[in-house]
Amino acid sequence: MRSVDVLVGDLTRVDIDEDLLSTAELGRALGFGSPAMLKQYLAAHTWLRRRLSDYLGAAPDEIRFAEGGYGKPVIVSPQTDLSFNLSYSNGMALLALGYDMAVGVDMEPLDRARINRGMLHRVLSPGEIDLVLSSDDEVRTFLELWVRKEALAKAAGLGVDEEITAIDLRGVSPVLMDGFEVADLNIGDRFVAAAAVPPGCRIQMSTLIEAAV
Numbered sequence: 001m002r003s004v005d006v007l008v009g010d011l012t013r014v015d016i017d018e019d020l021l022s023t024a025e026l027g028r029a030l031g032f033g034s035p036a037m038l039k040q041y042l043a044a045h046t047w048l049r050r051r052l053s054d055y056l057g058a059a060p061d062e063i064r065f066a067e068g069g070y071g072k073p074v075i076v077s078p079q080t081d082l083s084f085n086l087s088y089s090n091g092m093a094l095l096a097l098g099y100d101m102a103v104g105v106d107m108e109p110l111d112r113a114r115i116n117r118g119m120l121h122r123v124l125s126p127g128e129i130d131l132v133l134s135s136d137d138e139v140r141t142f143l144e145l146w147v148r149k150e151a152l153a154k155a156a157g158l159g160v161d162e163e164i165t166a167i168d169l170r171g172v173s174p175v176l177m178d179g180f181e182v183a184d185l186n187i188g189d190r191f192v193a194a195a196a197v198p199p200g201c202r203i204q205m206s207t208l209i210e211a212a213v
Contacts, residue, residue: 003202004103006195007051008187009093011043018042020049020061044088051095055082072154085154087193094187096195104155104180106147107193115142123149125168140192145169147194148182155180155196 032038049060064077081100096105135141148169174183185193
């Protein structure tokens with residue numbers, strides 16, 4: 001059975017090293033509007049490169065990326081069939097890794113989350129909207145659906161627009177959709193998360209709470 005590794009990282013414990021990042025990554029970092037967002041971006045990409053280095057056997061600063069479909073990064077050096085997808089928020093990071101397959105992952109914090117009912121029709125199917133509006137916890141239900149959609153969009157190369165809106169991801173996890181299994185992930189009480197992997201793949205989760213040095 002093929003497997004996908006999903007790593008959970010505590011970005012507040014990462015020893016940031018800007019020297020590991022590419023010129024393009026540092027350029028994107030300049031676009032962040034607050035010091036907190038900038039620090040989180042630098043921590044996430046430092047952590048990403050170190051984790052990829054563990055799998056690739058290459059120095060973190062020697063890894064090169066190119067932009068794939070819908071801006072999803074792919075590894076171009078060293079040559080590999082390893083795919084990855086990164087999501088991070090509120091000091092935590094989630095990284096999915098799989099060989100010779102497409103993977104997607106997404107996470108959202110529950111703290112201070114709000115939903116705009118008027119926007120639901122732009123991101124959810126009619127059945128999903130009914131599920132949210134009938135739920136005792138609208139925010140959590142919406143975010144559970146949203147991270148499923150985001151994970152699937154990243155894995156399948158879909159746009160989060162009419163294409164993904166029409167997909168209905170209600171149901172018991174994992175949900176089989178568009179050639180992927182979309183599975184909910186348990187990463188603690190503060191977040192909801194999901195991964196999209198090829199059908200039949202085993203998801204192996206590891207929590208890395210130590211500083212990534």
